[in-house]
Amino acid sequence: MINSESWDWECNKKMVADTSKWKDQFEDVWEPYISSDGEKIASIVKVGEGEFNIAVNKETWGEEPFEKIWYSRFSPDGRLTALITKEMEWTMAVDGKTWEEMYEYIWDTKFSANGKVIAATTKQDGVYAITVDEKTWECPVKLESIASHIISPDGKTAVAIAQTVATAEADVNAFTKGAWSVIVNGKPWNDNYVDVYGLVISADGKNIAAEYRNSICEYGILVNGTPWNEKFGCTWEPVFNPTNSDEISVPVRQEGQWFLATNGRIVWDKGFVNLMYQTYSPDGSNIAAGVAPSFAKWTIAVNGQPWSTTFNECILKPSFSPDGRKVVAIAKDSGNWFLVVDGTVLGEGCDNVWPPAFSPNGDKVIYKIEKNGKFAVAVNGEVKDKEYEALWNPVVSPDGTKVMICGVKGGKYYRKVVLLSDI
Amino acid sequence: MKPTIAIREPVVDDLMDQTEKSLTEDQIEKVINEVIDQETGVRLQTYVNTCIHCGLCSEACHWFLSNDRDVSFAPVTKVKDTIWVMLEKKGKVDAAFIKRCSQIAHTECNVCRRCGMYCPFGIDIAYMMLVVRRICAKLEMVPLYLQDTVNSHAATMNQMWVKPDEWIDTLQWQEEEGQGYVPSARLPLEKEGAEIMYSVIGPEPKFLAQLLGNITVIMNVAGCDWTMPATAGWDNSNMAMYSGDFEVMARVERLHHETAQRLKVKKIVMGECGHAFRGGEYDGPTWLGWMSPPIPIVHAVAFYYDLLVSGRIKIAKKVEGPVTAQYPCNIIRNAGLGSKLRYIMNAVCEDFVDLVPNDRHAFCCNAGGDTINCGPPWKKIRVQSARLQSENFKRTGAHTIVTPCHNCHSGVEDIVDGYKLGMHVKFFSELLIEAMEIPEDLQA
Numbered sequence A: 001m002i003n004s005e006s007w008d009w010e011c012n013k014k015m016v017a018d019t020s021k022w023k024d025q026f027e028d029v030w031e032p033y034i035s036s037d038g039e040k041i042a043s044i045v046k047v048g049e050g051e052f053n054i055a056v057n058k059e060t061w062g063e064e065p066f067e068k069i070w071y072s073r074f075s076p077d078g079r080l081t082a083l084i085t086k087e088m089e090w091t092m093a094v095d096g097k098t099w100e101e102m103y104e105y106i107w108d109t110k111f112s113a114n115g116k117v118i119a120a121t122t123k124q125d126g127v128y129a130i131t132v133d134e135k136t137w138e139c140p141v142k143l144e145s146i147a148s149h150i151i152s153p154d155g156k157t158a159v160a161i162a163q164t165v166a167t168a169e170a171d172v173n174a175f176t177k178g179a180w181s182v183i184v185n186g187k188p189w190n191d192n193y194v195d196v197y198g199l200v201i202s203a204d205g206k207n208i209a210a211e212y213r214n215s216i217c218e219y220g221i222l223v224n225g226t227p228w229n230e231k232f233g234c235t236w237e238p239v240f241n242p243t244n245s246d247e248i249s250v251p252v253r254q255e256g257q258w259f260l261a262t263n264g265r266i267v268w269d270k271g272f273v274n275l276m277y278q279t280y281s282p283d284g285s286n287i288a289a290g291v292a293p294s295f296a297k298w299t300i301a302v303n304g305q306p307w308s309t310t311f312n313e314c315i316l317k318p319s320f321s322p323d324g325r326k327v328v329a330i331a332k333d334s335g336n337w338f339l340v341v342d343g344t345v346l347g348e349g350c351d352n353v354w355p356p357a358f359s360p361n362g363d364k365v366i367y368k369i370e371k372n373g374k375f376a377v378a379v380n381g382e383v384k385d386k387e388y389e390a391l392w393n394p395v396v397s398p399d400g401t402k403v404m405i406c407g408v409k410g411g412k413y414y415r416k417v418v419l420l421s422d423i
Numbered sequence B: 001m002k003p004t005i006a007i008r009e010p011v012v013d014d015l016m017d018q019t020e021k022s023l024t025e026d027q028i029e030k031v032i033n034e035v036i037d038q039e040t041g042v043r044l045q046t047y048v049n050t051c052i053h054c055g056l057c058s059e060a061c062h063w064f065l066s067n068d069r070d071v072s073f074a075p076v077t078k079v080k081d082t083i084w085v086m087l088e089k090k091g092k093v094d095a096a097f098i099k100r101c102s103q104i105a106h107t108e109c110n111v112c113r114r115c116g117m118y119c120p121f122g123i124d125i126a127y128m129m130l131v132v133r134r135i136c137a138k139l140e141m142v143p144l145y146l147q148d149t150v151n152s153h154a155a156t157m158n159q160m161w162v163k164p165d166e167w168i169d170t171l172q173w174q175e176e177e178g179q180g181y182v183p184s185a186r187l188p189l190e191k192e193g194a195e196i197m198y199s200v201i202g203p204e205p206k207f208l209a210q211l212l213g214n215i216t217v218i219m220n221v222a223g224c225d226w227t228m229p230a231t232a233g234w235d236n237s238n239m240a241m242y243s244g245d246f247e248v249m250a251r252v253e254r255l256h257h258e259t260a261q262r263l264k265v266k267k268i269v270m271g272e273c274g275h276a277f278r279g280g281e282y283d284g285p286t287w288l289g290w291m292s293p294p295i296p297i298v299h300a301v302a303f304y305y306d307l308l309v310s311g312r313i314k315i316a317k318k319v320e321g322p323v324t325a326q327y328p329c330n331i332i333r334n335a336g337l338g339s340k341l342r343y344i345m346n347a348v349c350e351d352f353v354d355l356v357p358n359d360r361h362a363f364c365c366n367a368g369g370d371t372i373n374c375g376p377p378w379k380k381i382r383v384q385s386a387r388l389q390s391e392n393f394k395r396t397g398a399h400t401i402v403t404p405c406h407n408c409h410s411g412v413e414d415i416v417d418g419y420k421l422g423m424h425v426k427f428f429s430e431l432l433i434e435a436m437e438i439p440e441d442l443q444a
């Protein structure tokens, strides 16, 4: 978790940077990112022909520009990372300082929960690997490609879905034998599979699960390299119980319907046209998921029981309030996006809605919305703080009394902290 | 019912030949009955029971017409020789029969749906061919090259085994190419909140990277707020939809749509591809339980139409000489973009010569519905059976055929080669780049 206790939670409003000046200063200014604590705003900027830098608040990353920069992302601990190239080779830059090693390519930066560990996929001499804080995996088999990777919250485990067997063009037999596996800190699982998807690590970092495909229409779940006995017509990505890393829940398809299965056993007796995004409550005792009880009618089911309100376009991943008593989800109906709490729609439809922050007892949801090209903060469906050109998700203070709102208005980037009761 | 006499040159397809040897009759019976009981319903029964075997649909099919009215290529024959037998025999058929079913459904029908327009009852033969394909796919009786593209979709979520770094690297390179025309041009990767997510099909980064440079120029000149994903989910194509592997189809479509949701865009604009539009707009959403795509999808033809009508792109100099265009079935017959295609053709060409028949009645290029992806073993009969459309092209006297669909593009190139038409084959964006005005303040 990000330790937000040390952030400045005094109620005030400060102008962190006048980003409108960047437009005069540089040839081009890319979309900005902010640090988790809101104290820094950064944009990749073009300083000349084939010359790029990063502007952070009032500074740039040193005098010397880079040939290319992309994927600038703040680590949760406030360090700014970006992928840069020098003389046709790539590496990671952290707060302007590059990693020593250069790579043929580097991409997909990931962070541990506290941001201390930085990992990315790298390619060197045609071999793919995960590089964690400048240390590249030494894998006993040559990895032909890496499809995706994740890192445990404590940063100690990096896991990837990788191609472990080289296959010739149109060699369907080699493919069917299995050419993909899961690599954990550089060590592959024993077996190869036709396909691997939906990789997850338990909250304590001890267990790893993924979906796999055995043959056409035969899907299952692997846990630490061992398959469940049960097979299904299709699966979606598994999820660990946050308080019990021996419990995994997965949407599974049987006879044309989707069910929720826990550790191989179907636990929701009712089947759905689709079931996705199963999410545990913080204490692990309840599960909410996006479901379609009938075609083009989407809603949330909590422990198998769907809300009575349905939406005709789609529903996104639900979340629980910190006390686990409320469930919220973003839904789309007839072209508009809505925030929905326990089946009740809050406020009017918007052009976009972002996942909310909760007050500690869950009675307030505070979230970012978009309407007519401008952004605003909404609280329980009421639009409060409007007319932002850019806005980030509001964050509630650790003591639950205040909220941090960061956004750009009139070309200036502001960070403000207000009492929850005042908003 | 006697099978139709079908005279075909023998074709070696390693995967189909291998599967024929390994399939058991028990497996076949189980899969046929499973698919028919669990995955079809009144629609199939109604079609089968309504058909009066009149053969009127034959006149609609380019396979029948291009092969001197050989009845073994007629739409109704394709049904009679496949699904009717399966139903009649309750799935008790052998491996050689399944192989012939795959040959008919995968390699001799483009699921272009032209025949359905000529049937007095509107029977959708293409739907029945897709049921046959589904059965074949579950029995792993799929042409080798098609199966390889499906495997690529399954493993990489793109059609051409493009690795994640190759994808991003290609975009960065094509951004520079675009800057050759418009120095300030940007191809923004992973820009959350952009209005448009632009998606393409696997062959673009693999073989036709210049199209990504072209779109960079077009988007920048038109002043669009756009982005492209740097993750899987960028490929909008879907061969699994056509092989019959609907689970892989759904996974690919889900990722494509969820990538747009993740990027919080207002719409997906897709490059010039017909089947990808079908997968993104209809087949994928339907399987997943969505009425329509959760983030609306706009095909390139409709997008270019909007840019030209609104004046965001102006034409500096029209393309000279006669130019014609293929009407891709999946966006014309099945999505009604015919008049927009003619509008954009007239906007960029001095002399647009329309095909006869045109619009919804235009014939398929014979590459569609995956037949081109069945690969080299099946090319000869595919090109031979496109004779009718080759004559239609020839009559236009055009120097260039525009194909706003990747499958059509490759298929029409094969027609031009095979029938020595001496015409160029281009995507619409290639003409637009030649013809459009680049405002002075943006010029190199």
Ligand code: SF4
Pocket (backbone or CB within 6 Å): B060, B061, B062, B063, B074, B075, B078, B108, B109, B110, B111, B112, B113, B114, B115, B116, B125, B126, B364
């Ligand atoms: S769908 Fe097209 S290719 Fe198939 S039978 Fe009908 S007209 Fe012929």
Ligand code: SF4
Pocket (backbone or CB within 6 Å): B050, B051, B052, B053, B054, B055, B056, B057, B058, B075, B076, B118, B119, B120, B121, B122, B123, B125
């Ligand atoms: S036109 Fe219709 S009814 Fe006649 S044979 Fe064809 S599908 Fe059957």
Ligand code: SF4
Pocket (backbone or CB within 6 Å): B110, B111, B112, B274, B275, B326, B327, B328, B329, B330, B331, B363, B364, B365, B366, B367, B368, B369, B405, B407, B408, B411
């Ligand atoms: S390839 Fe082109 S003409 Fe042929 S079916 Fe597809 S869209 Fe139709």
